[in-house]
Amino acid sequence: MTTMTSSRRRFITLLGLSAVAVSCGTTAGTAGKDRTRTLRYQGWAGQVTLPELAEDLGYLEDVRLEWVGNTISGPQDIQSAATGQTDFGGAFNGAVVKLAANKAPIKAVISYYGADQHAYNGYYVLEDSPIRSARDLAGQKVGxxxxGAHAEAMLDIYLQRGGLSEAEIGKVEPLVVPPVNTEQALRQKQIGVAVLGGILRDKALATGGIRPLFTDFDLLGAFSAGTYVMTDRFLEQNPGTARTFVTAVGRAIEWSRSTPRDEVVARMTDIVKKRGRNEDTTPLKYWRSWGVAETAGRITGKELQLWIDWLAERGDIRKGQVKVDDLYTNTFNKAGEVGTAPTSPAPSASKSGS
Structure with missing residues (x-):
């Protein structure tokens, strides 16, 4: 397949980090092997991440999270980890593959989000829209x-499966729209399709007048879509801390599966309130699932190989440039093993994960 000529379709160009830039990153607190007990990270406004939940549950033990601010996207988050500004970051697996292809010395260590019947992104059109299939998207704006991340990748797969040629795909315009404005932009017909998930999806559906064109769950079934990454350097210098972190996140995933949804939501709401950042907790009541496919977030390789193949077909990376076995490790994930089974978590009044 020839490389797409439209610069707009170049995948995750913001991840064009040089090996030199990445190698210059520093790791906080790494005075010696397995020494640091502080993990710097970026959060998301109004949301609770799995590491934050794990800390509040007491699963991080003596490891402490240090919030350095909020991220604006997954690609930006893993860039920060690769350059040593933070100690871990998470993104859509295609972004992880692309970053690795740019010689970033990183490893995916655990899956943290995905798609299932409860957690998914939908591509919505107005009820009376003439858009019914992939071919109807020519000349349309998709907000x-x-x-260069999950939403655009799903759109591309949908268009490809719809039989559109490269030239036809180039006529569909992905457009950045702030999530809080996406529904309004659709209803005002500023865009033809709106990508909606979580509370924004549920609120829009409750209002009515829109219908799904497709969802990522429809497209690929249940799958883990994103992973947390750490640098090779951090893993080598702090294996015990990495093990505690990854295992704690895995345990938090399984705690969330086995705990009544209302209790999970109440726990996360309490975390947001305690950290005192003047955030709206309303979105949390719509939480249903992390969407992680595998037990404790373990990585199988197939969720990364999918994007290695896809990026190679697009010409964004060379075939053979990235090998899946070099991209991830489950070495640090001990969740579910003897001695790590979830016991009663710490009370909700424990410290928050911020």
Whole structure:
């Protein structure tokens, strides 16, 4: 397949980090092997991440999270981890593959989000829209939170499966629209398709007048879509801390599966209130699932190989440039093993994960 000529379709160009830039990153607190007990990270406004939940549950033990601010996107988050500004970051797996292809010395260590019947992104059109299939999208604007990540990748797969040629795909315009404005932009016909998930999806559906064109769950079934990454350097210098972190996140995933939804939501709401950042907790009541496919977030490789193949077909990376076995490790994930089974978590009044 020839490389797409439209610069707009170049996938995750913001991840064009040089090996030199990445190698210059520093790791906080790494005075010696397995020494640091502080993990710097970026959060999301109004949301609770799995590491934050794990800390509040007491699963991080003596490891402490240090919030350095909020991120604007997954690609930006893993860039920060790769350059040593933070100690871990998470993004859509296609972004992880692309970053690795740019010689970033990183490893995916655990899956943290995905798609299932409860957690998914939908591509919505107005009820009376003439858009019924992939071919109807020619000349249409598709509003999404960021380009070069999960939403654009799902759109491309949908268009390809719809039989559109490269030239025809180039006539569909992904457009960045702030998530809080996406529904309004659709209803005002500023865009033809709106990508909506979580509370924004549920609120829009409750209002009515829109219908799904497709969802990522429809497209690929249940799958883990994103992973947390750490640098090779951090893993080598702090294996015990990495093990505690990854295992804690895995345990938090399984705690969320086995705990009544209302209790999970109440826990996360309490975390947001305690950290005192003047955030709206309303979106949390719509939480249903992390969407992680595998037990404790373990990585199988297939969720990364999918994007290695896809990026190679698009010409964004060379075939053979990235090998899946070099991209991830489950070495640090001990969740579910003897001695790590979830016991009663710490009371909700424990410290928050911020």
């Amino acid at each position: 999404m939170n960021t380009l």
